[in-house]
Amino acid sequence: MxxxxxxxxxxxxxxxxxxxxxxxxxxxxxxxxxxxxxxxxxxxxxxxxxxxxxxxxxxxxxxxxxxxxxxxxxxxxxxxxxxxxxxxxxxxxxxxxxxxxxxxxxxxxxxxxxxxxxxxxxxxxxxxxxxxxxxxxxxxxxxxxxPLVPLLLGEAVRTRRELLAEYAARAERAEAEREREAARRIAGDRSLDGVRVVMLTTYQVDAYVFEALRHGAAGFLLKDIEPDDLRAAIRTVAEGRGLLDPAVTRRVIEEFARLKAPEAAGAERLAVLTGREREVMALVAAGLSNEEIGRALIMSPLTAKTHVSQTMTKLGARDRAQLVVLAYETGLVRPGEH
Incomplete structure (x- = not known):
């Protein structure tokens, strides 16, 4: 330089x-x-x-x-x-x-x-x-x-800035699209059932990230995350646990739900669940942990965990994050109800 x-x-x-x-x-x-x-x-x-x-x-x-x-x-x-x-x-x-x-x-x-x-x-x-x-x-x-010389110079500088900003935005959208497609393919490949996907994004609320969650991503993190926190998050996902903090999960999924109307076939998708499993699913979408669900429904945390696992299996959800997405998509839970 x-x-x-x-x-x-x-x-x-x-x-x-x-x-x-x-x-x-x-x-x-x-x-x-x-x-x-x-x-x-x-x-x-x-x-x-x-x-x-x-x-x-x-x-x-x-x-x-x-x-x-x-x-x-x-x-x-x-x-x-x-x-x-x-x-x-x-x-x-x-x-x-x-x-x-x-x-x-x-x-x-x-x-x-x-x-x-x-x-x-x-x-x-x-x-x-x-x-x-x-x-x-x-x-x-x-x-x-x-007088036209400084105007032309300023116009050239402004146009260059606009083009660079547009290029950066397009590159970011393309990157997000590739990440979403990768998550979708991994989730749809039965030979990769043991693979879990963590999305890294620049924004806290991003439609591409939510779409990736729908297609099986275990969660997402911001790109400015500290290295130690990133390693801990990867270990958490590798152990089969949910990556997203319950409060964060509820906030970002509610934002997604405002942008997307519930599915018309939501009732049909939920028909495979028992009444108790629907209650458990709604509490998961509200951001409650297994212990909190147990206290709310007067059951042990282990029983609550069993209900959560059975609900995920019946709906084909890979983890709690995707289960929360399904709760909002099917209309079981709506923003502001909890």
Whole structure:
């Protein structure tokens, strides 16, 4: 990594306000040095010029929150300098930064209208100021072009960010789709009945993860999980126990249930269960452990565990997580009932 790359990375890591103040400081240093030059032929370094300079810098502080008004203020200050008689290349710098911000934080339509307005205003100012220039016809054309440069640069940067974000989102969706398909194939292969699947995901609530649970995944973990916790979770699944914490199971499955209506054939799927097994299944979906189910139904934890196992066998559920999914899908349990 080069020195420039390291400096750029540090600048991007700055808080927004600190970054804005840094931009103001750099623009102020460059523009102020140009403003302070005292060429005999121009009015400069007087009270009006410094006032316009101060207004431009103050406006740049809020360029992220009010990009278009800031572009108008800095553009008016730049035009004021030119009409007043102070000619300096770096006096365009505040409005250049403002126009870049308009494009990089906006959309293509706003950038287009801003570019048209800025080019027309700049050309009119050039016509007024350039009446005494040797070739006044060429000056307005040149002055109409320079405001478009920062707008085009900002548009290019914004488009690149959008494309990268879209690419990342598509890659993540494709990865999730592959994971879900892998879980479905493993669950559907009878020769892999002893294989248990743990999903790793970026989000706590994700439709692809829920679909994977439906197809037999034992549970899911967030990708930022600590290594020790991941090893413990794998051991838990390998021992045949449920991976998801009961409270977490209930929360994420209820979210899934809100997105998916109960199956019309839910009653038929539950017909193989006894009344007691349905009660046990509902309590599993409520997030209760075997001990809590035993207390609720006045039975021993071992009896509760037996009922849970029999219910899973009759419904073809591989574990408690999939049993919870089935409870919501069939309409046995609805969000908010427990």
């Amino acid at each position: 080069t020195t420039f790359d390291r400096l750029a990375a540090r600048a991007r890591a700055l808080p927004p306000l600190a970054a804005d103040l840094l931009v103001v400081a750099v623009v102020g240093l460059l523009t102020g040095s140009d403003l302070a030059v005292n060429d005999p032929g121009y009015r400069q370094a007087d009270a009006l010029s410094w006032a316009l300079f101060a207004v431009s810098l103050a406006a740049l502080v809020v360029r992220r929150r009010r990009p278009v008004p800031v572009a108008c203020v800095t553009g008016a200050a730049c035009a004021g300098w030119a009409l007043y008689g102070h000619i300096g290349e770096l006096l365009n710098l505040p409005v250049i930064v403002a126009l870049y911000t308009v494009a990089v934080l906006g959309d293509r339509r706003r950038t287009l209208w801003t570019g048209v307005t800025a080019a027309v205003v700049s050309g009119v100012v050039a016509l007024i100021v350039g009446r005494d220039v040797v070739n006044p016809q060429g000056l307005p054309v040149l002055e109409m072009i320079w």
